[in-house]
Amino acid sequence: MISDFLSYSFIQNALLASILGSITAGIIGTYVVARRMVFITGGITHASFGGLGIGYFIGINPLIGAAIFGVLSGLGVEFVSKYQKIREDSVIAMIWSFGMALGIIFIYLTPGYAPNLLSYLFGNILSVSFGDLLTMAGLLLVVLALFIPFFRLIQYITFDEVFARTSRAPVSLFKYLLVGLVALTAVIYIRVAGIILVLSLLTIPQNAAMLFSNNLKKIMWLSILFGFLGSLAGLIFSYSLNIPSGASIIFSLVILYLLASAVKSIKLTGSRRKNLLTGS
Amino acid sequence: MNRLIELKNVSFGYSGTTVIEGVNLVIRPGDFIGMIGPNGGGKSTIIKIIMGLLEPWNGEVYLQSMINIGYLPQYHEFDGQFPISVEEVVLSGLLKKGNIAARVKKEERKKASKVLEQVGMLPLAHRSIGDLSGGQMQRVFIGRALISDPDLLILDEPQTYVDNRFEQELYQLLEAISQKTAILLVSHDVGQIVSSVKTIACVNKQLHFHPSNQITEEILESYNCPIDLITHGHVPHRVLPTHHS
Numbered sequence: 001m002i003s004d005f006l007s008y009s010f011i012q013n014a015l016l017a018s019i020l021g022s023i024t025a026g027i028i029g030t031y032v033v034a035r036r037m038v039f040i041t042g043g044i045t046h047a048s049f050g051g052l053g054i055g056y057f058i059g060i061n062p063l064i065g066a067a068i069f070g071v072l073s074g075l076g077v078e079f080v081s082k083y084q085k086i087r088e089d090s091v092i093a094m095i096w097s098f099g100m101a102l103g104i105i106f107i108y109l110t111p112g113y114a115p116n117l118l119s120y121l122f123g124n125i126l127s128v129s130f131g132d133l134l135t136m137a138g139l140l141l142v143v144l145a146l147f148i149p150f151f152r153l154i155q156y157i158t159f160d161e162v163f164a165r166t167s168r169a170p171v172s173l174f175k176y177l178l179v180g181l182v183a184l185t186a187v188i189y190i191r192v193a194g195i196i197l198v199l200s201l202l203t204i205p206q207n208a209a210m211l212f213s214n215n216l217k218k219i220m221w222l223s224i225l226f227g228f229l230g231s232l233a234g235l236i237f238s239y240s241l242n243i244p245s246g247a248s249i250i251f252s253l254v255i256l257y258l259l260a261s262a263v264k265s266i267k268l269t270g271s272r273r274k275n276l277l278t279g280s
Numbered sequence: 281m282n283r284l285i286e287l288k289n290v291s292f293g294y295s296g297t298t299v300i301e302g303v304n305l306v307i308r309p310g311d312f313i314g315m316i317g318p319n320g321g322g323k324s325t326i327i328k329i330i331m332g333l334l335e336p337w338n339g340e341v342y343l344q345s346m347i348n349i350g351y352l353p354q355y356h357e358f359d360g361q362f363p364i365s366v367e368e369v370v371l372s373g374l375l376k377k378g379n380i381a382a383r384v385k386k387e388e389r390k391k392a393s394k395v396l397e398q399v400g401m402l403p404l405a406h407r408s409i410g411d412l413s414g415g416q417m418q419r420v421f422i423g424r425a426l427i428s429d430p431d432l433l434i435l436d437e438p439q440t441y442v443d444n445r446f447e448q449e450l451y452q453l454l455e456a457i458s459q460k461t462a463i464l465l466v467s468h469d470v471g472q473i474v475s476s477v478k479t480i481a482c483v484n485k486q487l488h489f490h491p492s493n494q495i496t497e498e499i500l501e502s503y504n505c506p507i508d509l510i511t512h513g514h515v516p517h518r519v520l521p522t523h524h525s
Contacts (some may be wrong), residue, residue: 034362153380156372160358163424166331166351168377214363214408 005239008259017128018231020136020260021189021201026224027147029202030216036156043092045186047073047099052120053106056074062120065188069099075092075184078175086175089275105219123194123246126236132191138258139188143181154178155216162271193246203228204253208260230256283308284432284462285330290339292325298420299325301341303487312454312476317483323466324354326483327436333486348376349484350430352421354437354466358411366420367392367405374397393424398453400446422450425522432462439467451476 005011021200032041051069055062068180073095081088107117147154155173157164165171182202189198209222233256241248285307293299300322305309307313317323328334329341331351343381350373370392373386377469399419418441425433433454454463455476463478480490 036359038347087432139286149381152382152384153375155364156375159364159372160356162333162353162357163351163372164375166349167375169375169380204391210363214365216363221361232463258447 001103005236011235011239013130013133014125015232016133017192018228018249019236020133020140021192022205022224022227022231024136024140024143024206025142025189025201026222026227028182029206029227030156030220030223032202033159033206034216034219037179037182038199038276039089039205040074040092041186041202042184043184044070044074044076044179045190045195045198046096048183048187049104049120050099050102053103053110056110057106063187063190067184070183070187071180073099074179077178078179103280113221119194120190121193121196122244123190123197125192125231125245125249126238128191132188132210135188139181139184142193143185145170146173146177150174151217167184192273193213193249194266197246197250200253201227202248204250204257205236208257209258213262226256226260227250227253281342283342284311285346286340286342287326287329288340288342290326290329290336290341292322292329292334292336298485300483300487301485303483305481305487307462309431309465312458312478313462313480313481314329314477314479315464315466315483316468320469321484323483324436326487327351327434327464327466330434344431344458347432348430349430349431350425350428350461352425352435352438354440356417356421358409362410364409365406366401366409366412367374367396368422370395370419370427373427376428391427392423395427396420398426399423400449415446419446424440426457428511430461430463434464434466436466437468472507477485505521 006015032038048066048070051065052062052066053065054069055065058065072111077088077095080086080091118167149227153164153169154174157169157174161175186198186202189201190199193201205223205226206219208226212222213219229254231249233252236242237246237252238245238248283306284369285305285511287303287305290297290305290471291301303322303326305326315323315326325334327364329336330343330351341354367389371388374388393402396405399422401416401419401423404416409420412420420440422435422438425435435454438450454465457463460474463477478491482490484487
């Protein structure tokens with residue numbers, strides 16, 4: 001049965017996509033969660049729908065339109081948030097809904113039927129192509145090229161930006177680079193989880209990991225592991241129960257998170273009981 | 281004589297309101313300056329200009345090239361749930377423009393332990409920063425300011441949150457450090473700092489210098505620096521020469 005499962009090339013592609021995705025989302029998602037930019041990321045992802053619609057309308061690959069739109073809205077939010085007078089969360093809500101509106105208008109204006117719309121909203125890991133895998137691998141290389149040498153700087157900027165600025169390190173440059181990578185990650189993994197569900201790849205494994213460590217590097221490793229386990233389980237459910245893959249992956253990730261918090265609370269009660277017994 | 285920092289005729293304000301005006305300040309090696317003044321008088325603004333966090337409206341800011349400044353901000357804008365250990369927070373004081381790709385070295389960890397020992401936080405080195413009390417966090421941030429062996433140490437209200445005992449320890453520590461490091465100490469509590477500082481800078485929109493042994497309560501009042509001198513006492517009352525502003 002397992003060899004059957006693995007013999008399909010779309011399953012092989014899906015497995016490769018979950019490995020690449022777990023690593024990329026494990027790193028980028030840890031940054032997103034630690035810097036509390038989950039809402040920004042949601043805004044960017046949904047705004048990219050506008051680019052997708054424009055892509056359809058002018059007849060280019062919709063994901064390229066989405067990527068351009070996503071990166072620009074990410075940079076825009078980061079830029080706007082420098083000015084304290086504007087409420088950042090309200091700006092995000094505007095970009096979020098404006099992008100969606102734009103997308104719907106352009107898809108409506110495009111002659112003919114837009115068959116893949118649902119797969120952009122909810123994703124389909126089983127339709128990942130070889131070209132998609134190359135894009136994902138390319139993104140991972142860029143992420144690694146930024147995070148491996150500059151890990152410490154990224155950690156310090158994320159923890160205390162004002163203090164990092166006093167060292168005259170290129171803080172703004174890194175913030176823009178990172179928000180750009182967040183946007184690209186969200187858009188590229190729309191293929192896997194869809195606009196509506198992609199946020200969970202960037203937040204659920206990371207929050208599960210944070211239950212067990214206060215070390216950013218360890219959290220990234222654990223997120224990668226949790227992300228991969230969740231995607232694998234989701235893939236198997238999707239295949240055997242014949243349900244949409246995006247939804248079954250998210251479902252598995254949430255179950256995994258609940259299991260992780262159960263383990264964590266059992267560990268906590270255990271150590272408390274031990275403390276009571278030893279009288280400390 | 282060589283200067284670490286010089287501000288020449290610096291002015292700054294927020295949304296049209298002037299906060300500091302025509303400020304001149306020179307900091308040289310060996311200086312131990314206590315900066316006092318009322319709330320909103322511009323103390324933190326001057327420091328943020330020195331640290332490059334604010335651009336002055338006009339005037340000149342000179343920093344000695346390659347100067348290494350240890351800095352304790354008055355407020356900390358960080359997320360208490362951020363996953364970072366006390367040791368890593370102290371290590372972040374080593375971040376410099378030229379070493380942004382550096383990894384943590386063994387001797388840096390040793391240095392961090394030494395500094396954590398000095399501020400009494402070594403037993404908590406591997407705790408999350410968010411698990412600490414306000415006073416403990418403040419000690420860790422003082423450690424972050426000290427770890428790079430700075431040429432100049434700038435502490436903005438270091439006594440905030442910390443208890444009396446650590447405050448005394450801190451002033452002793454600063455006195456020892458001041459043998460080889462210039463210090464700029466901002467405080468609203470001049471009674472505590474006059475015993476060790478050599479110069480008092482009184483900031484209320486403008487900046488006036490006084491040698492510390494000439495400060496009296498009456499004089500501070502007359503220059504609009506209403507500081508509580510009496511509570512901590514021990515200040516000899518002497519005559520203050522006229523301002524040269």
